[in-house]
Amino acid sequence: MKNKIILLEHGSGGLAGQELISRLFLTHLGNPVLSSLEDSAIIETSTGRLAFSTDSYTVDPIFFPGGDIGLLAVHGTINDLAMRGARPMCLSLGVILEEGLLISDLENIVLSIKEASEKAGVPVVTGDTKVVPRGKGDKVFINTSGIGIVPDGVNISVKEARPGDIIMLSGTIADHGVAILTRRAGISIQGDLKSDTMALHRLVQLLVETLPEAVHTLRDPTRGGIATAFNEIAKTAGVGMDIEESKIPIRPEVEAACELLGLDPLYLASEGKFLALVAPEYAAQALDMIRLQPEGMDAAIIGRVTKDPAGRVVLKTAVGGARLVESLSGEPLPRIC
Numbered sequence: 110m111k112n113k114i115i116l117l118e119h120g121s122g123g124l125a126g127q128e129l130i131s132r133l134f135l136t137h138l139g140n141p142v143l144s145s146l147e148d149s150a151i152i153e154t155s156t157g158r159l160a161f162s163t164d165s166y167t168v169d170p171i172f173f174p175g176g177d178i179g180l181l182a183v184h185g186t187i188n189d190l191a192m193r194g195a196r197p198m199c200l201s202l203g204v205i206l207e208e209g210l211l212i213s214d215l216e217n218i219v220l221s222i223k224e225a226s227e228k229a230g231v232p233v234v235t236g237d238t239k240v241v242p243r244g245k246g247d248k249v250f251i252n253t254s255g256i257g258i259v260p261d262g263v264n265i266s267v268k269e270a271r272p273g274d275i276i277m278l279s280g281t282i283a284d285h286g287v288a289i290l291t292r293r294a295g296i297s298i299q300g301d302l303k304s305d306t307m308a309l310h311r312l313v314q315l316l317v318e319t320l321p322e323a324v325h326t327l328r329d330p331t332r333g334g335i336a337t338a339f340n341e342i343a344k345t346a347g348v349g350m351d352i353e354e355s356k357i358p359i360r361p362e363v364e365a366a367c368e369l370l371g372l373d374p375l376y377l378a379s380e381g382k383f384l385a386l387v388a389p390e391y392a393a394q395a396l397d398m399i400r401l402q403p404e405g406m407d408a409a410i411i412g413r414v415t416k417d418p419a420g421r422v423v424l425k426t427a428v429g430g431a432r433l434v435e436s437l438s439g440e441p442l443p444r445i446c
Contacts (some may be wrong), residue, residue: 120332123376123437124438145214180221182222183225192327193263202237210249224247274386279384285379298366298369315398323394326342326384328342343421422434
């Protein structure tokens with residue numbers, strides 16, 4: 110590896126993090142399940158298939174417009190299970206607390222976790238708490254793991270992407286990333302800037318149960334945004350992607366904030382949206398179904414999977430040009446999820 114020490118960019122979800130995972134973790138721990146690098150691992154058992162996922166959260170600030178670190182942790186793990194078509198069953202909760210954290214802040218986070226898990230119907234069934242000395246942490250770090258059941262006949266995977274698939278996005282992009290950045294920087298933008306964090310499992314379940322053969326791939330564009338998610342799919346499946354910039358839904362206030370701050374919204378996190386690669390014969394029906402649900406009212410078809418150029422993502426710009434879209438490189442927005 111070119112770097113001898115860990116940098117913030119190793120946690121961005123972009124190229125540096127991918128290199129770290131590939132050259133260190135997969136070199137020493139790699140196996141067929143882990144090396145697939147899906148949102149959740151699928152475990153074959155004698156009674157069926159289980160989905161298993163884990164994620165850690167270090168967001169700063171821990172309270173932000175539209176949610177907090179507890180809400181984010183519950184939704185994030187539920188969504189990772191949903192991206193494999195699984196029905197989430199239960200969660201674990203690991204909390205690392207820094208000495209000096211206000212008990213009232215911790216209680217508010219726990220109440221958010223309670224509200225989110227109850228609303229989703231996915232209980233927290235086990236957990237652990239540790240405390241580190243003042244200055245050795247950053248208020249609170251959370252790890253959540255989740256287990257879900259994959260229905261028979263469901264085989265949703267990044268590897269299942271195929272030429273001809275229609276690319277759908279379940280709603281507007283970059284809401285979470287912009288909400289975190291503006292709150293951290295104390296910037297006020299006219300409009301309702303808030304995180305889009307929400308659980309997506311019920312929307313996915315409706316889609317999978319109603320159109321079981323339609324969905325080939327699902328991905329939630331968290332760290333690294335939709336640009337990095339596109340590239341992960343394209344490189345893993347060996348396909349190309351043509352994306353229409355003008356079709357990508359984005360809120361005007363989010364677009365204005367990105368222009369003001371010089372950020373590309375394609376690389377900013379969304380915590381309540383998913384990309385779906387759908388067989389073309391089901392695309393119109395799937396889109397109508399998603400738009401009827403509150404989680405997907407802003408859904409749109411934004412592109413198509415192609416055979417060539419394999420492993421590449423081409424963005425057709427709003428002004429009529431075209432450019433290659435690469436994975437996130439560097440660390441434009443630290444500590445967002």
